[in-house]
Amino acid sequence: MSASPLVVVHRDAALLAASVAARLVTRLVDAQAARGTAHVVLTGGSVGTAVLASLAESPARDAVSWPDVHVWWGDERFLPAGHPDRNETQAREALLDGLRLDPAHVHPMGASDQAPHVDVDAAAERYAEELARVARAEGTSRDDVPAFDVLLLGVGPDAHIASLFPEMAGIHEADRTVVGVHGSPKPPPLRVSLTLPAINRAEEVWLVAAGAEKADAIGLALSGAGPVQAPAGAAGGRRATVWLLDRAAAQRVPPALIRLSSP
Numbered sequence: 001m002s003a004s005p006l007v008v009v010h011r012d013a014a015l016l017a018a019s020v021a022a023r024l025v026t027r028l029v030d031a032q033a034a035r036g037t038a039h040v041v042l043t044g045g046s047v048g049t050a051v052l053a054s055l056a057e058s059p060a061r062d063a064v065s066w067p068d069v070h071v072w073w074g075d076e077r078f079l080p081a082g083h084p085d086r087n088e089t090q091a092r093e094a095l096l097d098g099l100r101l102d103p104a105h106v107h108p109m110g111a112s113d114q115a116p117h118v119d120v121d122a123a124a125e126r127y128a129e130e131l132a133r134v135a136r137a138e139g140t141s142r143d144d145v146p147a148f149d150v151l152l153l154g155v156g157p158d159a160h161i162a163s164l165f166p167e168m169a170g171i172h173e174a175d176r177t178v179v180g181v182h183g184s185p186k187p188p189p190l191r192v193s194l195t196l197p198a199i200n201r202a203e204e205v206w207l208v209a210a211g212a213e214k215a216d217a218i219g220l221a222l223s224g225a226g227p228v229q230a231p232a233g234a235a236g237g238r239r240a241t242v243w244l245l246d247r248a249a250a251q252r253v254p255p256a257l258i259r260l261s262s263p
């Protein structure tokens with residue numbers, strides 16, 4: 001059972017990115033205070049990458065013990081390692097390369113030129129195994145995914161999240177935690193994605209989006225459209241589901257859901 005969504009609206013995309021970066025520091029520090037380690041799931045896309053860039057600029061990032069953070073991805077574009085369009089490459093450039101992370105705690109999804117990942121479905125399977133391996137090693141989860149403290153999701157103009165697109169097979173997955181995506185409407189066509197059962201086991205899910213081109217999709221997702229039409233509306237954390245938007249993206253959000261609109 002997911003927590004009901006709460007919506008926080010910021011003036012513009014830059015303030016949104018800075019505010020999510022600040023929130024992320026607090027969340028990771030709190031998780032480490034409680035458990036020693038923390039698990040974050042990153043998203044690709046415009047706002048997701050802007051959040052990481054903003055965190056890279058913030059002195060508050062040093063409040064986090066980065067070697068004790070596990071970094072995961074919610075989805076990946078199935079391209080060769082180091083390709084500029086990979087979510088991993090963009091995250092490394094925006095933030096990760098400048099942090100003192102433990103390489104064993106960084107868990108990228110497979111790349112299309114890396115054996116044994118050369119097939120997208122095999123890459124998805126391997127990622128599911130990696131999630132289960134860490135979950136078992138930590139013994140903190142009764143599931144086959146670790147206890148994600150925070151899972152970030154961008155939202156596409158078609159209401160997709162991770163690489164779960166409207167009307168496509170991935171959205172129906174009920175058993176597997178990770179799937180290979182064939183024929184994505186947004187390039188590249190091959191992708192790897194966490195599924196809703198994996199996403200919805202996170203403690204906190206934060207959906208981040210900016211820009212007027214997202215407004216209809218977000219309005220639809222928050223007005224009770226089903227997961228097949230609006231996958232974003234089906235994502236939710238066990239403890240919190242927070243939509244972090246700029247004003248332009250929030251234009252069609254039902255007003256009763258908006259908790260805070262910053263000046």
Ligand SMILES: O=C1O[C@H](COP(=O)(O)O)[C@@H](O)[C@H](O)[C@H]1O
Nearest residue numbers: 043044045046047154155156162
């Ligand atoms: O392709 C992707 O798109 C979405 C949304 O990206 P945006 O640029 O419209 O914000 C992103 O969440 C996902 O991780 C990525 O692979």
